[in-house]
Amino acid sequence: MKRDAQATRQRILDAATAEFSQYGLAGARVDRIAAASGSNKGMIYAYFGNKEGLFNAMGAFLVAWHLNEVPLDTADLPGYAARVFNRYQQHPELMRLVNWERLERGGASLQVPEMAETVQAKIEAIQQAQAAGLISDHFPAPILFELMLALIELRLYTGDTDNQQTWAERESAVRDAVALLVEVKPVALPVRKHKQK
Numbered sequence: 001m002k003r004d005a006q007a008t009r010q011r012i013l014d015a016a017t018a019e020f021s022q023y024g025l026a027g028a029r030v031d032r033i034a035a036a037s038g039s040n041k042g043m044i045y046a047y048f049g050n051k052e053g054l055f056n057a058m059g060a061f062l063v064a065w066h067l068n069e070v071p072l073d074t075a076d077l078p079g080y081a082a083r084v085f086n087r088y089q090q091h092p093e094l095m096r097l098v099n100w101e102r103l104e105r106g107g108a109s110l111q112v113p114e115m116a117e118t119v120q121a122k123i124e125a126i127q128q129a130q131a132a133g134l135i136s137d138h139f140p141a142p143i144l145f146e147l148m149l150a151l152i153e154l155r156l157y158t159g160d161t162d163n164q165q166t167w168a169e170r171e172s173a174v175r176d177a178v179a180l181l182v183e184v185k186p187v188a189l190p191v192r193k194h195k196q197k
Contacts, residue, residue, distance in 0.1 A: 008037070008039055008043065008047075009047055011037040011038060011039065012033065012034075012037045012039055012043075012044055012047065012048075012054070013057065013058050013061050014037070015032075015033045015034075015036035015037035016028075016033050016037075016054050016055070016057075016058045017058055017062065017093055017097070018036065018093070019032055019033045019036065020055055020058060020097055020100065021093035021096040021097050021100070022096075024100035024103070024104055025051070025052065025055050025100060025101075025104045025105070026104055028051065028055075030044055030045075030051055030054075033054070058097075059097070059101070059115060060115065062094065062097070063115055063118050066087065066094070067118060069087065070083050070084055070087050072121075072122050072125055074125050074126060074128070074129035074134065074135065075129075075134065077126075077135060077148065077178055077179075077181075077182050078174075078175045078176070078178040078179040078182070079175065081148050081151065081152055081174050081175060081178040082171050082172075082174055082175040084152050085152050085155075085170070085171050085174050086171060088152070088153075088155075089167060095153065098153075119145075122145060123141045123142050123145050124141075126141040126144055126145060127141040133184060134184070135182040135183075135184060136181070136182050136183055136184050138181075139181065144181060144182070147181060148178055148181070151174050151177050151178060152174060154170075154174075155167075155170055
């Protein structure tokens with residue numbers, strides 16, 4: 001029974017991901033999610049409370065799944081950024097959900113404990129790498145993290161996203177741009193002038 005309950009819950013989350021990415025929180029219909037998942041509305045409410053609870057649970061599930069697939073690597077932030085960039089190509093519903101959440105709730109999902117903890121853990125890992133001198137501390141860790149996300153998401157505001165060559169060029173540009181952001185530049189030591197005797 002426990003396995004069946006977990007399978008049912010997962011089917012609901014999968015159907016909710018498709019529904020919310022298509023219609024957003026306001027436009028999503030619980031009855032369509034129930035039909036797509038082979039469950040019923042009463043079961044969805046029993047598991048998740050209401051539509052917003054389902055949206056939050058779906059977000060927490062996607063964050064955990066995404067982290068397992070693309071963990072943060074402070075030793076290679078350019079590579080990490082490129083992998084996240086490609087993740088969005090393979091799963092465009094992720095970025096659609098992020099944009100719906102921003103439009104409809106203005107970033108409220110960051111108040112969901114799992115998401116807030118995820119963001120904070122990444123920022124702290126970047127801070128530790130900066131303190132160890134592994135990456136530049138020119139930008140404070142929270143701003144550096146935001147700049148990386150902005151570069152990863154930049155393709156949303158440009159065309160030809162289905163063109164594989166263009167995508168490869170953008171992936172390379174994201175990698176190079178993040179490399180410049182985190183590069184530790186050598187400190188130029190002052191040249192000492194020897195006094196003539």
